[in-house]
Amino acid sequence: MKRFHVHVNVDEIDSSIRFYSMLFGAAPTVVKSDYAKWMLDDPRVNFAISQSGRLLGVDHLGLQAEDEGELSVIGERLQAADAVALAEKSTTCCYARSDKFWAEDPQGVRWESFYTHGEATTYTNAPEQSDAAPCCGPKAAGSCC
Template sequence: MKRMHMHLSVQNLERSIAFYSHLFGSEPTVRKDDYAKWMLDDPRVNFAISVHEGAKTGIEHVGLQVETEAELSEVYGRIHDAGQPFLEEGKTTCCYAKSEKGWVADPDGVLWEAFLTTGEATVYGDRTQAVKAIEACFDATTPQEEGGPTKADRAPQTPCCG
């Protein structure tokens, strides 16, 4: 069964944890100095927040979390069928979890993650490496879709993948 995922960048983690704990009626299932995550069943969402120096607040990315390799393969197939460039990151550590994942940006540049979590990790992971990999997938002239905006046309913080 798949689960919707949303990750927000926040300015004040404690204030945000208090707000979302009230909103969801539960405490985070994972809580670190720079990160918190709620694994909600109603609605079925993996909702995460984090603080990163210099990061813009708001939606960092959205995604689909799967529970099996077969589901991940199915989602990857749908992404490929959608015709958007796709970055298969493979096995990685992110958000205090070991995962296998891939990235795609929708036609408007909203970053989507498709991932299978395989275990816990004691570190957040190298966020800058992932962001650089995603942004490097397009050069300044590569359109994201036929007739779509190029990396040069986008705001500097808008991620691309390919």
């Protein structure tokens, strides 16, 4: 069963963790100095926040697959819609190792479909840039890169 994913860019990580912990009635399952994630079953959502200096608010939406087969089906649908902006294998993003498809809907909303197969010690494997915050996904106007 897939899990809905929402990633929000925040201005201050500690106050945001307090707010969302109260809203969800649960502590985050992952906490880093610049990132937190709740893996909730009610509602079934992977809700993540990060303090990265990017535009505040919803960064992207997504679907988290339970296995490679589910991700493959999602990828085929996105390819049929000619919406795949980037396909990644064994990438590091949000302190996790994942395979993923990045897409944009007709309005430009970024969608991340992914299967996570391990943890990582860094936010991303992208090269550090002094003039930009760490980023996951393809470069796009108004996005993190």
